Amino acid sequence: MTIPIKTAAIYFYLQQLRLKLSKMNIAKSGYNKFSNYKYSELKDFMPKVNELCDEFGIVGVITFNGDNATLTLVSTVDNTSVVFTTPVVFSDMKGANKIQNLGATHTYLRRYLWTLALELTENDEVESAVKANQKIEAAAQKVSTLKKEENSNWQSNEN
Numbered sequence: 001m002t003i004p005i006k007t008a009a010i011y012f013y014l015q016q017l018r019l020k021l022s023k024m025n026i027a028k029s030g031y032n033k034f035s036n037y038k039y040s041e042l043k044d045f046m047p048k049v050n051e052l053c054d055e056f057g058i059v060g061v062i063t064f065n066g067d068n069a070t071l072t073l074v075s076t077v078d079n080t081s082v083v084f085t086t087p088v089v090f091s092d093m094k095g096a097n098k099i100q101n102l103g104a105t106h107t108y109l110r111r112y113l114w115t116l117a118l119e120l121t122e123n124d125e126v127e128s129a130v131k132a133n134q135k136i137e138a139a140a141q142k143v144s145t146l147k148k149e150e151n152s153n154w155q156s157n158e159n
Contacts, residue, residue, distance in 0.1 A: 071113035
């Protein structure tokens with residue numbers, strides 16, 4: 001694919017930013033207890049992203065327009081841009097009021113948009129959940145087997 005010269009700058013600088021970011025050791029401070037995995041929160045990577053955006057002349061602008069959230073990365077060098085969009089799905093946290101759910105929605109969307117744009121790697125949440133369920137099922141199977149063996153031993157001892 002040939003990128004028209006007028007839009008080449010943002011792609012070049014974005015790739016340089018991605019490459020430099022991928023070589024940094026970014027600690028993951030978020031932890032999902034149910035599926036037992038760590039994930040990156042905005043506070044983990046945004047300070048480094050902001051420094052790199054400054055270095056490469058990129059500014060990120062997030063907008064919300066009903067059904068979609070958009071991250072537009074603009075080159076401050078030549079005003080070229082690239083857009084990343086995701087559908088808006090509203091948070092429904094238990095015990096939270098409407099404004100807290102709105103804040104959670106914004107936070108999640110911001111994190112996912114930046115993760116998408118910068119190609120940050122995360123654990124596959126679906127795969128992690130499947131593995132967690134498999135572990136639970138395996139443990140339940142062991143318990144069932146032990147109960148059967150115990151019942152069998154108990155019945156043998158009665159005879």
